[in-house]
Amino acid sequence: MFTPTILDEFRHFSYTKLTKNIIYLDPSPKLKALGDLIAGNSRYWTQEFSFLQIPQSSRFFKSITQEQHENIANNLPKLGELKNRKFDLIIFESIFTCALPLMDYLGIETFALAQSIAFESTSLRSLGEPVMPSHVPDLLSHSSDRMTLYERFLNVITQFLMTQYNFSPDFYISYDDPNKRIIPALELPKTSFVFTNSNPYLDFPRATISKNIPIGGITVNLQTLKSGKLPEEWDQILNIRNKTLLIAFGSVLLSKDMPFDYKVSLARAMKQFPDVTFLWKYEDDDTDSFAKGIENIHFTKWLPQREILADPRLSAFMTHGGLGSINEVSYMGKPTVMCPLMSDQMRAAKMLARHNGTVEISKYDLQNPEIVEEAFRKVLYDESYTIAAKQLSEKLEFQPTKPKDLFLKHVEFAARFGKLPSLDPYSRQMSFIEYFLIDIASITLFCASLMCLSVYFVAKSVLRSFWSKSKME
Structure with a gap:
C-alpha cells in the first residue's frame, strides 16, 4: 500500500x-x-x-x-x-x-x-x-x-x-x-x-x-460489532440511565469550535431530559463554561463510535451527516438527529431522512434550545422513528450481495482481465444532439409542421372552392 x-x-x-x-x-x-x-x-x-x-x-x-x-x-x-x-x-x-x-x-x-x-x-x-x-x-x-x-x-x-x-x-x-x-x-x-x-x-x-x-457500508461489519464487548468505561456509561443519546459531529468540524451560543443551547436542551444520558464527543476542557451542573451530559474527547452505535442500549444518535456516520447508523438501526454542516452532508441528510428514521435540523437551529429539544424528544420517545430505523437496518443486513463481496469480486475481475472496453457506453461518443434525440425531435417536428401546413392549404382550397360555388348558386 x-x-x-x-x-x-x-x-x-x-x-x-x-x-x-x-x-x-x-x-x-x-x-x-x-x-x-x-x-x-x-x-x-x-x-x-x-x-x-x-x-x-x-x-x-x-x-x-x-x-x-x-x-x-x-x-x-x-x-x-x-x-x-x-x-x-x-x-x-x-x-x-x-x-x-x-x-x-x-x-x-x-x-x-x-x-x-x-x-x-x-x-x-x-x-x-x-x-x-x-x-x-x-x-x-x-x-x-x-x-x-x-x-x-x-x-x-x-x-x-x-x-x-x-x-x-x-x-x-x-x-x-x-x-x-x-x-x-x-x-x-x-x-x-x-x-x-x-x-x-x-x-x-x-x-x-x-x-x-x-460499496457504501463496506467498513461496517455487523456480526463483529454486535458480538463485540465494549470496554468497561463505556459499558458503565450506557448503564447509568435507561436511555442514552450519542452526539458526534465528526473529525473535520469539531464540537469545540462551534459558536458558544450553540453550546449553551445544546446543553439547555439536554438538561430537559434528566432520564437520558447524553454522550457528547467534545474535544476541549472548557465544558464548565456552558454546561456546569448538568449531570446527565458525559463529555469525551474520543469514543469508539461504531461499537457504541452497535450497542442495543444506545437510543439515538445526533450527527453532522458525514457518509461514514450515516452508513454506520443506518446499519445499526438507530434513529437520528441530523444536523448537516457543509459539503455533501446536506445531500446525505436528505438521503437518510427519506427513510423516516431521522429528524433533520439546520445548523442555525442549534442556537434555539426549543428546536433542539423537540428533535431530541422525537427520536427518543416517538417509536415510529425507531421502527423505521430498524427496518432500514434489516434491509442493509440482508441485502443480496454485501459491499465487501462486491468490492473483492470486481477487483479480482479487473486484475485478471484488465481494461474492460466492452463496459464503455457508446453514449460517451455521441454529440449532445444525438444523445438527447434532438435530431429525431427536429425531423419529427418538421414533418408534423409540413403535414399541418399541407392540411391547412388543402382545407383552405376546399373551403374557398365551396364558398365560390355557394356564392354562384
Missing part, C-alpha cells in the same frame, strides 16, 4: 490490520500547509457552504493534486520497491488524478477509481453514466430527489459549475518523458470500475452503468 500524506495527523497512520507492507510519503512543506487549511474549516459552523464555493474549491484541490504530483516526482527513488513489484491493478480516489502519472511510471496498465462520496456528477458523466439533475441531487445539493422548480434550477447550476471548474489539473507531465502529457479527461474513462461510497438501498434511486459498483 502506498499512502502519500496530505494531512499531517495521518502520517504513518495504520489503515488496515492485514496490510503489513506500507510505503509512506510525507507531505512537502507546501502540501502540509495546504493540508492545514483543510483542517481549519471551523468557519462553516456559521458560514453557508453552497455552489458559490465551487470555483474556490476547484482552485484549492488543483493546487493539492499538482503539489502532490511534484512531491512524488521529488521522491521517485523511494518508489523503486513499488516499481519492482509489477502490480496488476492500482486503485485511487478519482479526485486525486496525480495517481495517473504514478501509474504510468510504475508500468501499471489497469486501474479502478474509488470515491469517498456517494455521487458526483462530473466524473460519473465522463464515464458515460446518465446524470439527470431533474431528480438526482448533486454533491452540494440541499434538496432531496423531490425538488421544486427553484431547487431543480439550483441543481442544474451546481452541475454546470462542477463541470466547468475541474478539481484536478488539465494535464500532468510524465515522470519518465518530459515531453509526454497525461490528460485526466482522456485517461479516467478507461477505468475498469468506479467504486462509489453509495448503497442502492440507502441512496436516492438513479440510473447507473455497469462500471459503477456501489
Whole structure:
C-alpha cells in the first residue's frame, strides 16, 4: 500500500490490520500547509457552504493534486520497491488524478477509481453514466430527489459549475518523458470500475452503468460489532440511565469550535431530559463554561463510535451527516438527529431522512434550545422513528450481495482481465444532439409542421372552392 500524506495527523497512520507492507510519503512543506487549511474549516459552523464555493474549491484541490504530483516526482527513488513489484491493478480516489502519472511510471496498465462520496456528477458523466439533475441531487445539493422548480434550477447550476471548474489539473507531465502529457479527461474513462461510497438501498434511486459498483457500508461489519464487548468505561456509561443519546459531529468540524451560543443551547436542551444520558464527543476542557451542573451530559474527547452505535442500549444518535456516520447508523438501526454542516452532508441528510428514521435540523437551529429539544424528544420517545430505523437496518443486513463481496469480486475481475472496453457506453461518443434525440425531435417536428401546413392549404382550397360555388348558386 502506498499512502502519500496530505494531512499531517495521518502520517504513518495504520489503515488496515492485514496490510503489513506500507510505503509512506510525507507531505512537502507546501502540501502540509495546504493540508492545514483543510483542517481549519471551523468557519462553516456559521458560514453557508453552497455552489458559490465551487470555483474556490476547484482552485484549492488543483493546487493539492499538482503539489502532490511534484512531491512524488521529488521522491521517485523511494518508489523503486513499488516499481519492482509489477502490480496488476492500482486503485485511487478519482479526485486525486496525480495517481495517473504514478501509474504510468510504475508500468501499471489497469486501474479502478474509488470515491469517498456517494455521487458526483462530473466524473460519473465522463464515464458515460446518465446524470439527470431533474431528480438526482448533486454533491452540494440541499434538496432531496423531490425538488421544486427553484431547487431543480439550483441543481442544474451546481452541475454546470462542477463541470466547468475541474478539481484536478488539465494535464500532468510524465515522470519518465518530459515531453509526454497525461490528460485526466482522456485517461479516467478507461477505468475498469468506479467504486462509489453509495448503497442502492440507502441512496436516492438513479440510473447507473455497469462500471459503477456501489460499496457504501463496506467498513461496517455487523456480526463483529454486535458480538463485540465494549470496554468497561463505556459499558458503565450506557448503564447509568435507561436511555442514552450519542452526539458526534465528526473529525473535520469539531464540537469545540462551534459558536458558544450553540453550546449553551445544546446543553439547555439536554438538561430537559434528566432520564437520558447524553454522550457528547467534545474535544476541549472548557465544558464548565456552558454546561456546569448538568449531570446527565458525559463529555469525551474520543469514543469508539461504531461499537457504541452497535450497542442495543444506545437510543439515538445526533450527527453532522458525514457518509461514514450515516452508513454506520443506518446499519445499526438507530434513529437520528441530523444536523448537516457543509459539503455533501446536506445531500446525505436528505438521503437518510427519506427513510423516516431521522429528524433533520439546520445548523442555525442549534442556537434555539426549543428546536433542539423537540428533535431530541422525537427520536427518543416517538417509536415510529425507531421502527423505521430498524427496518432500514434489516434491509442493509440482508441485502443480496454485501459491499465487501462486491468490492473483492470486481477487483479480482479487473486484475485478471484488465481494461474492460466492452463496459464503455457508446453514449460517451455521441454529440449532445444525438444523445438527447434532438435530431429525431427536429425531423419529427418538421414533418408534423409540413403535414399541418399541407392540411391547412388543402382545407383552405376546399373551403374557398365551396364558398365560390355557394356564392354562384
